[in-house]
Amino acid sequence: MSAARVGVVTFPGTLDDQDAARAVRLAGAEAVPLWHADHDLKGVDAVFLPGGFSYGDYLRCGAISRFSPLMTELIPAAQAGLPVLGTCNGFQILCEAHLLPGALTRNEGLHYICRDQRIRVESTRTAWTTDFTDGQEIVLPIKHGEGRYVADADTLAALESEGRVVFRYAGGNPNGSLNDIAGITNEAGNIVGLMPHPEHAVEDLTGAPSVDGRHFFTSILKRLVNA
Amino acid sequence: MSTLDSVRRAQETPDERQPYAELGMKDDEYQRVREILGRRPTSSELAIYSVMWSEHCSYKSSKVHLRQFGTKAPKSEALLVGMGENAGVVDIGDGWAATFKIESHNHPSYVEPHQGAATGVGGIVRDIMSMGARPVAVMDALRFGGADQPDTRRVLPGVVEGISHYGNCLGLPNIGGEVAFDPCYIGNPLVNALCVGLLRKDQIKLATAPGPGNKVVLFGARTGADGIGGASVLASATFEDESQAKRPAVQVGDPFMEKLLIECCLELYQADVVVGIQDLGAAGVSCATTELAAKGTGGMEVDLNLVPLRDPTLRPEEILMSESQERMMAVVTPDDIPAFMAICDKWDVPATVIGEVTDTGRLVMTWDGEVIVDIPPGTAADEGPVYERPFHEPAGQAALNADGPERLPRPEDLRETLLTLLGSPNLGSKEWVTSQYDRYVRGNTVLAQPADAGMLRISEVMPGAQETTRGIALATDGNGRYAKLDPYTGAQLALAEAYRNVAVTGAKPLAVTNCLNFGSPEDPEVMWQFSEAVRGLADACRTLGVPVTGGNVSFYNQTGSTAINPTPVVGVLGVIDDVAQRVRSGFTAAGLRVLLLGETREEFGGSEWAHVVHGHLGGLPPQADLEAERGLAAVLTEAAARGLLEGSHDLSDGGLAVALAEACLAQGVGCTVTLPGEDAFVELFSESAARALVCVRPEAFEALADLCARHEVPCSGLGLTGGSALTVEGVLDVPVEELREVHSSALPRVFG
Numbered sequence: 001m002s003a004a005r006v007g008v009v010t011f012p013g014t015l016d017d018q019d020a021a022r023a024v025r026l027a028g029a030e031a032v033p034l035w036h037a038d039h040d041l042k043g044v045d046a047v048f049l050p051g052g053f054s055y056g057d058y059l060r061c062g063a064i065s066r067f068s069p070l071m072t073e074l075i076p077a078a079q080a081g082l083p084v085l086g087t088c089n090g091f092q093i094l095c096e097a098h099l100l101p102g103a104l105t106r107n108e109g110l111h112y113i114c115r116d117q118r119i120r121v122e123s124t125r126t127a128w129t130t131d132f133t134d135g136q137e138i139v140l141p142i143k144h145g146e147g148r149y150v151a152d153a154d155t156l157a158a159l160e161s162e163g164r165v166v167f168r169y170a171g172g173n174p175n176g177s178l179n180d181i182a183g184i185t186n187e188a189g190n191i192v193g194l195m196p197h198p199e200h201a202v203e204d205l206t207g208a209p210s211v212d213g214r215h216f217f218t219s220i221l222k223r224l225v226n227a
Numbered sequence: 228m229s230t231l232d233s234v235r236r237a238q239e240t241p242d243e244r245q246p247y248a249e250l251g252m253k254d255d256e257y258q259r260v261r262e263i264l265g266r267r268p269t270s271s272e273l274a275i276y277s278v279m280w281s282e283h284c285s286y287k288s289s290k291v292h293l294r295q296f297g298t299k300a301p302k303s304e305a306l307l308v309g310m311g312e313n314a315g316v317v318d319i320g321d322g323w324a325a326t327f328k329i330e331s332h333n334h335p336s337y338v339e340p341h342q343g344a345a346t347g348v349g350g351i352v353r354d355i356m357s358m359g360a361r362p363v364a365v366m367d368a369l370r371f372g373g374a375d376q377p378d379t380r381r382v383l384p385g386v387v388e389g390i391s392h393y394g395n396c397l398g399l400p401n402i403g404g405e406v407a408f409d410p411c412y413i414g415n416p417l418v419n420a421l422c423v424g425l426l427r428k429d430q431i432k433l434a435t436a437p438g439p440g441n442k443v444v445l446f447g448a449r450t451g452a453d454g455i456g457g458a459s460v461l462a463s464a465t466f467e468d469e470s471q472a473k474r475p476a477v478q479v480g481d482p483f484m485e486k487l488l489i490e491c492c493l494e495l496y497q498a499d500v501v502v503g504i505q506d507l508g509a510a511g512v513s514c515a516t517t518e519l520a521a522k523g524t525g526g527m528e529v530d531l532n533l534v535p536l537r538d539p540t541l542r543p544e545e546i547l548m549s550e551s552q553e554r555m556m557a558v559v560t561p562d563d564i565p566a567f568m569a570i571c572d573k574w575d576v577p578a579t580v581i582g583e584v585t586d587t588g589r590l591v592m593t594w595d596g597e598v599i600v601d602i603p604p605g606t607a608a609d610e611g612p613v614y615e616r617p618f619h620e621p622a623g624q625a626a627l628n629a630d631g632p633e634r635l636p637r638p639e640d641l642r643e644t645l646l647t648l649l650g651s652p653n654l655g656s657k658e659w660v661t662s663q664y665d666r667y668v669r670g671n672t673v674l675a676q677p678a679d680a681g682m683l684r685i686s687e688v689m690p691g692a693q694e695t696t697r698g699i700a701l702a703t704d705g706n707g708r709y710a711k712l713d714p715y716t717g718a719q720l721a722l723a724e725a726y727r728n729v730a731v732t733g734a735k736p737l738a739v740t741n742c743l744n745f746g747s748p749e750d751p752e753v754m755w756q757f758s759e760a761v762r763g764l765a766d767a768c769r770t771l772g773v774p775v776t777g778g779n780v781s782f783y784n785q786t787g788s789t790a791i792n793p794t795p796v797v798g799v800l801g802v803i804d805d806v807a808q809r810v811r812s813g814f815t816a817a818g819l820r821v822l823l824l825g826e827t828r829e830e831f832g833g834s835e836w837a838h839v840v841h842g843h844l845g846g847l848p849p850q851a852d853l854e855a856e857r858g859l860a861a862v863l864t865e866a867a868a869r870g871l872l873e874g875s876h877d878l879s880d881g882g883l884a885v886a887l888a889e890a891c892l893a894q895g896v897g898c899t900v901t902l903p904g905e906d907a908f909v910e911l912f913s914e915s916a917a918r919a920l921v922c923v924r925p926e927a928f929e930a931l932a933d934l935c936a937r938h939e940v941p942c943s944g945l946g947l948t949g950g951s952a953l954t955v956e957g958v959l960d961v962p963v964e965e966l967r968e969v970h971s972s973a974l975p976r977v978f979g
Contacts, residue, residue: 206673
């Protein structure tokens with residue numbers, strides 16, 4: 001059986017693509033580089049949109065990437081059920097692309113924040129979180145200046161009632177996100193976006209003092225292998 | 228519209244008055260240009276000479292002293308490229324090399340803190356790129372006026388935001404550095420940025436333009452009006468009150484373009500389509516063309532009309548002086564031009580052929596078909612003026628040294644003294660600053676602040692490169708108060724501390740970079756401080772066996788006649804054979820034995836205690852015992868390699884008391900210790916150098932003690948880790964949570 005293939009997208013200004021690919025490989029999957037300018041998903045089984053400052057993010061974060069050739073392929077594929085994980089800038093892009101509702105705005109404190117953050121897992125029913133347990137507290141790094149999740153009241157109510165809030169900040173809300181939201185999913189549960197960085201929490205030697213990020217990749221791998 | 232000042236016109240109007248003084252040139256310097264050219268320079272040539280002969284670019288006041296870094300250099304097999312290139316390169320084993328350098332951006336950061344600091348990061352990163360390396364991390368050594376002084380609240384947040392914005396967007400982890408406060412920096416903050424890069428040993432690139440017929444390519448951002456005259460006006464003149472008027476002279480950075488440039492350059496190197504390369508920093512096109520030509524076949528022809536402009540109204544003189552950021556210049560064979568251009572196109576990086584290499588020995592530039600520059604490039608790049616500035620010991624130096632800390636009243640309550648120091652801006656937690664920097668990006672960060680040194684795994688840097696277990700460690704240090712009391716010893720102490728900080732992580736110190744921040748070289752007292760500091764550093768490098776690979780001098784850090792404390796900042800790079808053997812900072816578990824390595828003397832001159840508690844600066848700094856530093860480093864690196872150490876921490880500002888507190892704070896593990904000596908105050912707060920704190924499993928104690936004995940390093944067992952308090956038997960007892968509260972609130976209390 002050939003390994004599951006997870007695409008890792010690089011836009012100009014993407015920064016965490018090397019980390020994303022490493023995390024995918026450590027879980028036992030093949031990391032397939034996807035280039036923003038190609039209309040080609042290379043037949044991957046899932047896609048990881050890593051963090052960074054795509055196109056410099058001088059407009060709104062993710063606002064330009066959303067129109068890239070690769071995204072014009074990814075959007076319909078994701079709507080058709082392809083598993084997609086977006087972290088940080090990837091989450092922002094997913095919101096700009098309307099694959100996920102709401103938006104990410106400037107942190108409440110107006111500063112960029114890099115720290116190891118406690119996170120509570122609120123849903124294990126998505127493609128990327130089955131290896132967690134409901135209510136589990138994990139530690140993942142956050143590093144962003146625009147991570148304050150906002151949405152209108154109806155959207156928030158829907159997210160909450162449908163169990164689509166996947167992660168919540170614990171032990172203090174770092175950026176002023178509504179309802180302490182750190183990550184959400186779509187109705188089908190195949191698309192997950194979050195501000196924290198699982199790819200920086202997969203090794204003992206490097207990154208955050210935690211390896212909790214591994215479960216994202218073991219979750220998706222199990223799903224792909226069992227599919 | 229001004230008339231084009233061509234070479235022909237210069238010959239026809241020999242007596243035309245030229246604004247050389249306004250460009251910062253002295254009468255005799257201008258006369259020398261006339262002699263070199265045998266005529267008056269054109270305005271474009273004047274622009275080139277004025278920036279290339281500025282203090283910032285020519286090192287004209289420092290050169291005669293800096294030579295000692297070469298003449299006294301220790302024999303080092305690791306040194307692959309020494310001083311004089313964009314950055315030094317050292318062999319770190321397994322076919323890998325590291326290149327690193329620290330550089331100042333002090334004056335721009337005072338005028339416009341955000342952009343000044345941001346472009347400081349951008350500039351040093353391009354220096355590293357131009358050596359053929361992938362930049363892999365940055366660090367910043369920052370010094371500000373008193374934390375409670377109003378202007379510090381303008382400058383510090385802006386500087387931190389500028390570094391944060393530029394560095395984070397560029398995708399380089401910020402793994403360490405320093406933040407210090409002293410009123411002497413109020414009008415002259417120090418922003419020293421360090422970058423380190425990795426490359427394969429056989430892929431070093433140099434700034435050279437050989438091969439007549441090869442093309443000169445300018446690539447990266449287009450040229451605008453920013454930073455015009457920055458090199459000569461900003462970096463070489465003392466500020467008075469007109470700094471607001473200089474705002475346009477500060478460059479504006481675009482980190483997104485820099486990120487594209489990094490990836491683009493690496494792909495160009497990988498494709499092997501670059502003959503020589505130079506970044507455009509201070510003095511922009513002037514510097515890049517003269518230096519490339521001078522180090523190559525000797526000649527170059529450039530059509531300045533071909534330089535892509537952001538502002539189409541720029542005159543040739545302005546194009547030559549513009550310091551627009553994110554630009555590089557490469558020399559490429561005609562055959563490789565299509566491949567070169569295709570890679571630039573892939574990364575959306577504009578690239579333009581603006582000229583070609585010649586063997587005429589002349590740098591010739593044209594504008595609208597007329598020759599406006601025709602000079603021997605070496606005269607601008609390498610043969611600038613050299614000054615033997617007069618120097619003498621400052622008038623008050625003897626009195627300063629005589630006013631020692633012995634007269635200061637000693638504290639009764641050492642618990643209170645510890646908390647006062649721990650909550651002071653210099654010793655308090657720097658998290659307010661460092662939490663604004665991405666320390667994780669690229670996934671190779673093994674240690675980052677607040678660890679003593681930053682450490683990186685060498686992995687996935689270049690496609691096809693050899694796998695290695697090695698890692699690199701980096702630390703920067705400097706103490707302006709020590710250097711003020713004795714610049715010779717102060718510079719040595721800066722090196723000793725950075726060297727020690729690298730060693731406590733388990734890495735072996737290998738090479739040195741430095742950023743020498745001083746007042747005006749035209750003041751003989753400042754020049755004495757400078758000459759003493761250079762002499763001290765060069766001597767110490769020889770003793771410790773670590774060569775200086777490059778660095779930067781920043782003069783004119785003064786307001787009126789008041790100079791900053793002389794502040795040599797020293798960066799040390801080290802290598803660890805197996806990065807998995809790195810030693811973490813502080814107390815990592817309960818039940819470990821705590822040991823103090825090194826000898827404690829009564830040394831309070833320039834100490835944090837004298838500074839914070841008494842506002843006193845006088846006497847002499849601690850001894851710089853370099854043999855002891857060598858022995859200590861040998862113990863630490865060998866102990867790490869044998870897996871004897873569970874945690875470590877260097878002793879420096881605030882002495883043993885502050886080191887113990889920081890070691891407890893690292894993982895929230897307390898300790899109970901007994902002081903070995905009689906005088907608890909001296910034991911706890913003296914700042915004797917060549918000391919470190921380590922913790923070991925009880926069964927490893929004997930092996931470590933033997934190792935210390937072999938290297939003649941004093942070793943005292945202090946006690947055990949564990950519990951939730953820092954307890955010094957019979958002296959003080961502070962819950963770790965109380966330490967944390969005091970430590971972590973130091974900067975938020977001031978900066979919000």
